[in-house]
Amino acid sequence: xxxxxxxxxxxxxxxxVMQAARDFAEALSETPQFAAFEKAAFAFHxxxxxxxxxxxxxxxxxxxxxxxxxxxxxAEQRDELQRxxxxxxxxxxxxxxxxxxxxxxxxxxxxxxTLSGSIGLNYAAACGSSCCG
Numbered sequence: 680x681x682x683x684x685x686x687x688x689x690x691x692x693x694x695x696v697m698q699a700a701r702d703f704a705e706a707l708s709e710t711p712q713f714a715a716f717e718k719a720a721f722a723f724h725x726x727x728x729x730x731x732x733x734x735x736x737x738x739x740x741x742x743x744x745x746x747x748x749x750x751x752x753x754a755e756q757r758d759e760l761q762r763x764x765x766x767x768x769x770x771x772x773x774x775x776x777x778x779x780x781x782x783x784x785x786x787x788x789x790x791x792x793t794l795s796g797s798i799g800l801n802y803a804a805a806c807g808s809s810c811c812g
Contacts, residue, residue, distance in 0.1 A: 712779070712786045719779035723772050732767040739763050 691699075707713055723729055739760055746752050752760070767773060788803075795802040 707787075707790070710786060712783045716779040716783040719772075719776040723776040726770070726772045729767070729770050729772050732763070732770060732773075736760075736763040736767045 740747075743752060743756055743760065746756065768777075791802045
């Protein structure tokens with residue numbers, strides 16, 4: 680088997696790579712999508728009704744986790760979980776938060792695709808977690 684030698688590959692010093700990453704993060708933080716997400720997240724975390732609804736939903740989910748894993752929830756228990764989930768997700772502040780989150784995720788996906796095309800490497804796969812960390 681012949682080893683292929685790539686003589687025209689440029690290797691950037693780690694300091695250059697780190698500066699590029701910081702510049703990228705700064706540019707991302709200045710986008711309208713990021714600003715909207717920060718604003719929506721702040722509003723969501725400050726909204727007492729939304730936080731209470733979230734807590735109630737999470738507590739009920741936790742209390743029924745074992746039964747749910749065994750697929751042993753009664754119809755009443757499933758209805759209660761659904762009611763609590765609806766009470767949470769139907770709040771305008773929660774819907775605004777989820778929309779801002781989706782918009783930011785879409786931007787990040789598009790940026791990742793652009794980056795992948797520029798560097799010739801699947802950026803998302805290269806940066807994702809592996810089975811070993």
